[in-house]
Amino acid sequence: MPYATNGTITANILIHEHIYRMEIECADIAKEAKPGQFIQIRTSDHLMPLLNRPISIARIKDNRIEIIYAVVGEGTKNLCEMKTGATVSMVGPLGHGFETNLSREKVLLVGGGMGVAPLHALAEVLYAQGCEIDTILGFNRQEDIFSDKEFEHWSNNVYVTTMDGSCGIHGHACTPLDRHLSIYDYRHIYACGPQPMLHALGKICNEHHIDCSLSVEEYMACGIGVCLGCVQPIRDKAGSISYQRVCVEGPVFSSREVVYDDELGH
Amino acid sequence: MTNLAIDLMGLTLKNPVLGASGTYGSGFEFLPYYDVSLMGGIIGKGTTLRAKVGNPPGRLFETSSGLLNCIGLQNGGVDYFLREILPEVRKIDTHFFANISGSTIEEYGILAEKLDVDGVSGLEVNISCPNVKAGGLAFGTIPEDALAVTKEVKRKTSKKVMVKLSPNVTSIVEIAQAVEEGGADGISLINTLLGMAIDVEKQEPVLSNIFGGLSGPAVKPIGLRMVYEVYEAVSIPIVGLGGIVSVQDALEYILAGATAIQLGTANLINPLAGSVMIQGLEHYLVEHQIDDIRTLIGKAHHKEEV
Numbered sequence: 001m002p003y004a005t006n007g008t009i010t011a012n013i014l015i016h017e018h019i020y021r022m023e024i025e026c027a028d029i030a031k032e033a034k035p036g037q038f039i040q041i042r043t044s045d046h047l048m049p050l051l052n053r054p055i056s057i058a059r060i061k062d063n064r065i066e067i068i069y070a071v072v073g074e075g076t077k078n079l080c081e082m083k084t085g086a087t088v089s090m091v092g093p094l095g096h097g098f099e100t101n102l103s104r105e106k107v108l109l110v111g112g113g114m115g116v117a118p119l120h121a122l123a124e125v126l127y128a129q130g131c132e133i134d135t136i137l138g139f140n141r142q143e144d145i146f147s148d149k150e151f152e153h154w155s156n157n158v159y160v161t162t163m164d165g166s167c168g169i170h171g172h173a174c175t176p177l178d179r180h181l182s183i184y185d186y187r188h189i190y191a192c193g194p195q196p197m198l199h200a201l202g203k204i205c206n207e208h209h210i211d212c213s214l215s216v217e218e219y220m221a222c223g224i225g226v227c228l229g230c231v232q233p234i235r236d237k238a239g240s241i242s243y244q245r246v247c248v249e250g251p252v253f254s255s256r257e258v259v260y261d262d263e264l265g266h
Numbered sequence: 267m268t269n270l271a272i273d274l275m276g277l278t279l280k281n282p283v284l285g286a287s288g289t290y291g292s293g294f295e296f297l298p299y300y301d302v303s304l305m306g307g308i309i310g311k312g313t314t315l316r317a318k319v320g321n322p323p324g325r326l327f328e329t330s331s332g333l334l335n336c337i338g339l340q341n342g343g344v345d346y347f348l349r350e351i352l353p354e355v356r357k358i359d360t361h362f363f364a365n366i367s368g369s370t371i372e373e374y375g376i377l378a379e380k381l382d383v384d385g386v387s388g389l390e391v392n393i394s395c396p397n398v399k400a401g402g403l404a405f406g407t408i409p410e411d412a413l414a415v416t417k418e419v420k421r422k423t424s425k426k427v428m429v430k431l432s433p434n435v436t437s438i439v440e441i442a443q444a445v446e447e448g449g450a451d452g453i454s455l456i457n458t459l460l461g462m463a464i465d466v467e468k469q470e471p472v473l474s475n476i477f478g479g480l481s482g483p484a485v486k487p488i489g490l491r492m493v494y495e496v497y498e499a500v501s502i503p504i505v506g507l508g509g510i511v512s513v514q515d516a517l518e519y520i521l522a523g524a525t526a527i528q529l530g531t532a533n534l535i536n537p538l539a540g541s542v543m544i545q546g547l548e549h550y551l552v553e554h555q556i557d558d559i560r561t562l563i564g565k566a567h568h569k570e571e572v
Contacts, residue, residue: 042535
């Protein structure tokens with residue numbers, strides 16, 4: 001069950017450049033949160049910015065949650081200026097997160113950019129359940145890389161890719177996949193990142209008949225399912241396509257449910 | 267003891283705070299956050315005769331203290347509403363108003379007839395949706411059409427009927443008088459203001475539908491002015507909405523002539539907005555030693571007469 005509640009900021013640390021890690025003490029949200037869910041966080045006491053900001057829950061620890069966010073606009077700029085000890089207003093946990101019912105299976109996590117954030121909590125849970133985890137983390141440039149060391153703790157192998165080739169494998173997060181899929185037999189692939197990456201990955205998984213969960217992103221207002229603003233086209237089991245809410249039915253969808261851009265004639 | 271209860275179109279509401287169409291789901295979506303039966307009433311999501319898929323993504327954009335949307339009336343259709351949603355709505359002990367939108371005058375009539383059932387206290391007739399091609403706003407900008415839709419709905423239902431007006435008109439007073447003449451029991455205003463935003467990187471409109479409806483605090487002075495104007499021109503009750511977030515906003519609307527108010531965008535930025543508003547109004551009355559909120563309705567006009 002979600003709560004509209006307050007939390008206390010216990011850390012708000014610059015990881016590097018424009019990426020921050022905020023830890024918030026909030027027992028209500030922490031005790032309910034599952035990997036892949038998100039919170040709506042209030043960034044101002046005023047009416048500008050007007051909307052709360054939807055941010056994925058990166059880690060869940062006892063009575064605290066952690067978010068990792070990039071400063072991209074007014075809202076996230078306000079967030080990064082908040083001090084330890086300050087009270088922050090939130091709604092959450094929201095959305096339908098990752099299914100984590102696998103134990104002792106071989107799985108692959110694929111994160112692109114800020115999409116790496118929710119994979120922390122997922123890796124922690126799957127690792128505790130004895131899964132063998134490989135991780136691919138994709139970034140634009142060497143300077144954008146974060147959390148690669150953390151994922152080494154949960155993963156057998158961590159592969160870093162950069163779009164400009166400045167570090168790790170040259171290319172996007174799906175670049176190493178072809179080789180991987182021919183070597184390893186993954187039971188499930190979990191991913192979060194920009195839409196082009198998710199769509200490329202989803203199509204590869206569908207072709208190889210591998211179960212794949214994609215956490216998608218969409219411009220959001222309420223986060224609780226009433227405004228119908230954050231929809232994506234989703235295919236049901238019967239094959240019919242409708243707009244479903246990323247905030248309620250998502251943000252995690254199966255790669256078989258996702259409708260790909262080329263199918264819509266974009 | 268202060269009184270927050272009001273009479274609206276012959277119905278007794280616990281208080282003047284309603285959840286606005288398209289921002290309040292069917293009410294039960296807010297049950298995790300507070301007891302929704304505390305609300306004066308709920309206006310359901312816009313319902314059409316047949317299911318509507320809505321507009322493609324690119325439905326939202328935040329502006330300065332405002333929100334643009336072009337949802338496009340995505341809903342399961344009236345039969346889906348009656349079968350799947352209404353039973354849940356009936357469990358909530360407050361007035362539920364179904365919001366209806368037709369693409370022809372006949373469709374409005376069919377919707378009114380289908381919704382003349384237990385669990386629906388009244389209808390809000392949407393003649394002002396800016397985001398659909400057929401009907402919607404078209405009926406809300408021509409007085410004769412607004413009158414004809416109102417008459418048809420009244421003819422087909424035993425329920426109370428309020429008509430939701432668009433601010434995208436030259437004279438809102440003319441439209442208000444037309445729906446009063448058509449037999450409306452009440453009027454709600456304002457729906458969203460037609461607006462747009464452009465992405466300067468892509469150099470194209472942000473919204474999939476190019477234009478969208480602007481809501482939120484940015485539109486409040488416009489809605490308030492329109493309620494004030496309409497109050498002087500009609501004798502049926504007005505339900506005011508448009509950018510109401512704070513208790514002060516709600517009081518301004520009531521003083522301008524609104525019998526009740528609707529919270530719209532406020533629900534999207536705080537799921538507790540309804541409950542906070544009711545407590546805030548009560549607090550205001552106690553602080554100002556006002557026994558009855560009804561004494562405030564239209565009070566801002568009386569000053570002129572002195």
